[in-house]
Amino acid sequence: xxxxxxxxAAGVCCRSSYDCNRKARCPYPHRVSLIAAWGLTxxxxxxxxxxxxxxxxxxxxxxxxxxxxxxxKSSTMRMIGCVSDPTGGxxxxxxxxxxxxxxxxxxxxxxxxxxxxLDEELSVAENLYVYGxxxxxxxxxxxxxxxxxxxxxxxxxxxxxxxxxxxxxMKRRLTIARALISDPEVLLLDEPSTGLDPQAxxxxxxxxxxxxxxxxTQVLTTHYMxxxxxxxxxxxxxDRGKIVAEGSPRQLIERYCTREVVEVRTxxxxxxxxxxxxxxxxxxxxxAADTPHERGPSSDQLYExxxxxxxxxxxxxxxxxxxxxxxGGVEHESVLVRRSTLEDVFLHLTGRSLVD
Amino acid sequence: MGRxxxxxxxRLAIEYWLLAYRRRWKGSLLTSFLSPILFLAAMGLGLGxxxxxxVGSGRDLGGLDYLDFLAPGLLAGNAMMLAxxxxxxxxxxxxxxxxxxxxxxxxxxxSRDILLAHFAYMAFRVTLxxxxxxxxxxxxxxxxxxxxxxxxICAALCGMxxxxxxxxxxxxxxxxxxxxxxTRFVIMPMFLFSGIFYPVSQLxxxxxxxxxxxxxxxxxxLCRALSxxxxxxxxxxxxxxxxxxLILAGTLLAQQxxxxxxxx
Ligand SMILES: Nc1ncnc2c1ncn2[C@@H]1O[C@H](COP(=O)(O)OP(=O)(O)OP(=O)(O)O)[C@@H](O)[C@H]1O
Ligand SMILES: [Mg+2]
Numbered sequence: 353x354x355x356x357x358x359x360x361a362a363g364v365c366c367r368s369s370y371d372c373n374r375k376a377r378c379p380y381p382h383r384v385s386l387i388a389a390w391g392l393t394x395x396x397x398x399x400x401x402x403x404x405x406x407x408x409x410x411x412x413x414x415x416x417x418x419x420x421x422x423x424x425k426s427s428t429m430r431m432i433g434c435v436s437d438p439t440g441g442x443x444x445x446x447x448x449x450x451x452x453x454x455x456x457x458x459x460x461x462x463x464x465x466x467x468x469x470l471d472e473e474l475s476v477a478e479n480l481y482v483y484g485x486x487x488x489x490x491x492x493x494x495x496x497x498x499x500x501x502x503x504x505x506x507x508x509x510x511x512x513x514x515x516x517x518x519x520x521x522m523k524r525r526l527t528i529a530r531a532l533i534s535d536p537e538v539l540l541l542d543e544p545s546t547g548l549d550p551q552a553x554x555x556x557x558x559x560x561x562x563x564x565x566x567x568x569t570q571v572l573t574t575h576y577m578x579x580x581x582x583x584x585x586x587x588x589x590x591d592r593g594k595i596v597a598e599g600s601p602r603q604l605i606e607r608y609c610t611r612e613v614v615e616v617r618t619x620x621x622x623x624x625x626x627x628x629x630x631x632x633x634x635x636x637x638x639x640a641a642d643t644p645h646e647r648g649p650s651s652d653q654l655y656e657x658x659x660x661x662x663x664x665x666x667x668x669x670x671x672x673x674x675x676x677x678x679x680g681g682v683e684h685e686s687v688l689v690r691r692s693t694l695e696d697v698f699l700h701l702t703g704r705s706l707v708d
Numbered sequence: 709m710g711r712x713x714x715x716x717x718x719r720l721a722i723e724y725w726l727l728a729y730r731r732r733w734k735g736s737l738l739t740s741f742l743s744p745i746l747f748l749a750a751m752g753l754g755l756g757x758x759x760x761x762x763v764g765s766g767r768d769l770g771g772l773d774y775l776d777f778l779a780p781g782l783l784a785g786n787a788m789m790l791a792x793x794x795x796x797x798x799x800x801x802x803x804x805x806x807x808x809x810x811x812x813x814x815x816x817x818x819s820r821d822i823l824l825a826h827f828a829y830m831a832f833r834v835t836l837x838x839x840x841x842x843x844x845x846x847x848x849x850x851x852x853x854x855x856x857x858x859x860x861i862c863a864a865l866c867g868m869x870x871x872x873x874x875x876x877x878x879x880x881x882x883x884x885x886x887x888x889x890x891t892r893f894v895i896m897p898m899f900l901f902s903g904i905f906y907p908v909s910q911l912x913x914x915x916x917x918x919x920x921x922x923x924x925x926x927x928x929x930l931c932r933a934l935s936x937x938x939x940x941x942x943x944x945x946x947x948x949x950x951x952x953x954l955i956l957a958g959t960l961l962a963q964q965x966x967x968x969x970x971x972x
Contacts, residue, residue, distance in 0.1 A: 396972075435813050437971045459816040469807035471724075473731055482724040486815035488717070534815075 386411045386446060386538060386569050387432060393440030394427045401427040403593035404441060409571055414564055416580045416587035417573040418694075420702050423590040425573040426466050429542045432571060433463045446537070459487060462531030466542040466573075468523050472516035476507055476526055479515060480533055487534040494533070501529040505559065521552035528559065539563065541572040545579060557582060577695040591702045601694050608700055609692040610656050610668040614675055617664045617685040626660045628682045629667065654678065659699065668696070721812055721825030729829070740837040743786065744844040751905070752778050752848060768907060772936060779850035780935035781904035783841050783859060784866045784927035787834050791867030792895050794830045795874040796887045802826065803879065803969055810970070819967040827872060827959065834867040835860055845935070853937025862934065865951045866927025870895070872958025879965035898924045926950045 387409040394402035402424040409415040417425040430436035431443060434454040443450055445457045470479050477498055484494040502508045505525040515523065524544065531539060544560070545553040553576075560583055564570060574580050580587055581601045589597040589604075597604055618625045632654060655669035669675050672689045679687060729736070756774035769777045802809040812822045838860030845851050874890075901915060902908065902925040908916045919925045926947040933939025 433814055435810070435971060455816045455818055458814065461814075463814045465810070465814070467807065469811040471728065471806065471808065471811075473728060478727060482727055483811065483815065485720050485723050486812060486817050488720055488816070 385409060385444075386413075387415075387571065388444045389432075389441065391441035392428070392431065392438055392443055394424070394431060394436065395439045400593055402431070405588075405590070405593075405595045407588055407595065407598070409569065411569055412564075412567050413585045414560075414570045414572065414583050416584035417571070417590055418575075418577075418580055418587055418698060419573075419590035422592075423702075424593040425590055426542050428590070429463075429466075429540055429571065429573060433461060433540050434458050435463075459534065460537045461540060462534060462536035462538070463540045464524075464527050464531045464542060464544055466546075468527050470515050470523060470526060470530070473514065475512050475514055476518070477502070477511040479526060480530055483530045484533040489534065497533060497535075501532055504532070504562075505529040506555065521548045521555075524548060524552070525556065525559075528556065532563075536568070538569045538571065541570060543573055543575065546575060553579070577693060577698060581694050589698065589701050596701050597697070604697045605692050605694060608697045610670050611692060612669055612672045613690055613692050613696060614655070614667040614669055614672055614679075615664050615688040615690065616667065616679065616682070617687070618683075619685055620663065622660050622662060622665055625682060625684060626658060626665050629658060629665055632678055632682060657700070666696075668692070718821045718824040718828060721817055721821055722828050724808070724812070725825060725829035725832075729833075736833070737836075737840065740840040741844065744782065744841045747782050747786075748775070748779060748844060748848050748850065751782075752850065768910070770907075770936075770938070775848065775850045776852060776936060777932070778905065779845045779848065780856075780859060780931035781928045783838060783845065783863045783935070784924060784931045785899050785902075785904045786841055787838050787863035787867035787927065788870050788895065788924050789899065790837055791830060791834050791871040792874055792891060794833055795871040796878055796890070797884060799826070799875045799878040800881060800884055804882070809966075813970045819970050820963055822970070823875070823959070823962050823966045827868065827875070827962075830871050831864055831868055834871075835864040838863040838867075851935055853935060855937050856935040859931045859934040862930040862948070862951075863927060865948070865955065866923055866930070869923035869927070869951045869954040869958065872955050872962055874958075876958055876961035876965045879962065879969045898922045903928045923951055923954050 385408040387407075389408075390406050391404045392402060392406070393400065393404050405424075405428065407415075417428060419425050427436065431438050431450070432445060434445070434450040434457050437451065446460055448457050450457055471482070474482065480498045480501060481494055484497065489497070498511075499508075502511055505528060507522060507526060507529070510518065510522065515526065518526070524547070528541070528544060531541075541560070545556045548556065557579065560570065560572075564583070570583075572583065574583075584601060586598070586600050587604070588595045597608060599607065616625065616629065654671060654675045655667040657668045659666040659668070667675060676687065676689070752775035756778065759774040809822050809826075812825075813819070817825075841863070842851070842856060842860050846856075878887075901911065902919050902922045904924075908919040908925065911919065929939075930944060930947045930951075933944055
């Protein structure tokens with residue numbers, strides 16, 4: 353399918369967009385989306401990196417893009433940041449069209465790219481200064497804001513140090529501070545905490561939380577499920593350029609996963625044990641077929657799906673107690689029952705682990 | 709503070725280049741001094757004494773000493789070399805290694821602001837180096853007209869006539885593999901065959917006519933006329949026009965290739 357002008361989905365306001373001027377006459381519920389995309393597409397030569405995706409981001413929301421490597425998250429983020437021209441579909445940011453008003457849009461965005469592009473020869477403060485100047489902020493304003501931001505990302509002591517020798521975590525925090533220099537309405541964060549140690553990640557999350565409380569709309573991509581669960585109000589899972597699921601973390605877990613997961617560990621013979629477990633699952637009635645995506649109404653099955661890992665088998669179930677009672681008949685090392693997480697959803701939807 | 713007040717301007721990005729220059733101005737000025745000293749001493753004094761003894765202040769050099777003939781030519785040639793240096797790796801680096809351009813592109817700056825800012829900085833570097841060059845020339849006694857103070861400007865124009873199309877080309881590259889071929893087989897021959905070391909009339913007619921097309925020949929003629937105070941106005945206007953036209957064409961080309969690269 354070619355990039356047809358992406359109309360709004362049926363049942364949604366004609367523009368679904370920030371600047372809809374037909375509010376009064378529009379038959380559909382009007383929603384004010386800060387960012388809206390219909391059939392958004394990005395091709396590099398013959399290769400389609402983003403394959404006609406639709407999404408909307410509301411003001412004040414933290415919206416996440418999840419997906420395996422190469423899913424098209426960064427390509428999408430770059431289009432939202434108006435640094436990459438869409439090859440198809442429609443995109444509205446703050447009610448404006450990036451192809452015509454990129455400059456005005458960018459003046460109200462702050463972007464943290466996946467790959468840091470700080471100037472390593474300049475000092476920490478100078479990096480913030482020059483970037484602020486790109487936004488035409490006066491020197492007097494910048495002086496105060498730099499001090500404030502350095503404090504915000506805990507880099508005040510390093511203000512006059514050159515950037516090059518800073519640790520990865522410090523550089524990331526500086527990049528976030530830099531994205532905030534223009535006091536943006538929307539913050540775009542492409543893997544803000546990748547490569548950071550747990551401590552530094554928590555610092556970053558805490559800062560992002562603070563921004564959320566201040567009402568800054570955030571769009572982020574991440575490979576960390578806990579990050580997505582903690583930060584995102586709503587998220588989409590992308591795979592091979594397409595959106596395969598959408599919702600709040602809780603909704604996604606409810607829709608695509610059972611309530612609990614029983615992890616059965618084995619002495620390195622997962623395959624044999626998986627067979628035994630499969631027979632166990634079959635006993636009451638028809639086997640729990642590995643139906644992808646939406647799960648049906650829960651039945652009498654002991655478990656819905658089994659996932660075989662090298663050292664254990666994961667059983668997705670709503671009836672962990674009944675299942676546990678039956679496990680005695682299968683030889684295993686240990687059993688663990690836990691709540692389903694976003695990671696389970698992710699594994700299920702994309703058929704692979706996030707960080708590959 | 710009005711949000712709509714953001715008007716992107718190249719000057720906002722020029723500040724970045726100047727700040728970065730502050731970190732390396734010492735080394736860069738030292739090079740600007742040493743390179744004309746070496747060239748003028750070796751070729752102007754060393755080779756020049758031979759040439760002057762053989763040819764005398766002959767017709768072929770327009771009645772000039774070899775040093776007086778050579779120095780303004782080198783001024784233009786040096787500007788070309790410097791401009792090519794500044795518009796190859798630093799430009800690729802802006803896209804690829806340092807990603808300076810990418811950082812700028814995420815701000816309200818447009819591709820034209822980004823490239824004009826870098827061009828302005830290159831012009832500044834080349835002009836500065838050319839004034840230093842002129843100072844060294846004067847110290848060697850190779851300047852005979854007050855008009856010579858305009859020569860560095862013309863040298864910078866000559867440099868930018870190279871820098872702008874070179875940057876346009878570099879913006880289409882993903883690596884620097886071709887750069888040394890370009891310097892060795894495009895730039896170096898121009899340095900050698902465009903009237904810096906001898907008048908192009910000494911060359912076979914075909915080569916002479918090719919030399920007329922090279923920007924550096926026009927730069928050399930301009931600098932020499934200004935430094936020796938012997939030029940025909942309309943001819944100089946022609947040289948200037950040629951260089952300015954090349955700069956405009958190079959800038960337009962760069963606008964295209966930069967935009968494609970920045971927003972790919
Ligand atoms: N400039 C480009 N030219 C050609 N192909 C590209 C370009 N940028 C991205 N791609 C391709 O598009 C696909 C999506 O890349 P993208 O960077 O958007 O993925 P991603 O979801 O951000 O992955 P990761 O999690 O690894 O960052 C990849 O296959 C990548 O090779
Ligand atoms: Mg990415």
